[in-house]
Amino acid sequence: MKLLYKPLGIAFGVLGGLVGGAIFKQIWKRVAGEEDAPGALQSEYGWKEILPAAALQGAIFGAVKAATDRAGAKAFQRATGEWPGD
Structure with a gap:
């Protein structure tokens, strides 16, 4: 069953x-009023x-x-009866 979960x-x-x-992106637009967040390489x-x-x-x-990930694991458990992480 765990192998079945891997691609999922x-x-x-x-x-x-x-x-x-x-x-x-949506939060940044509202907080900073800019379209894109600053990148580390932008001088x-x-x-x-x-x-x-x-x-x-992050x-x-x-x-x-x-x-x-958690919602997917719960859905897998409901469908198969097994928790994918155990």
């Missing part, structure tokens, strides 16, 4: 990444702009990915 787990991870990225931004943006992005990405 990958799909849930990709989905979580896409959703997390979209959520971060016009300093540490004070880059690090908070990266921290926020927190949102991590939370959304964990939520989608």
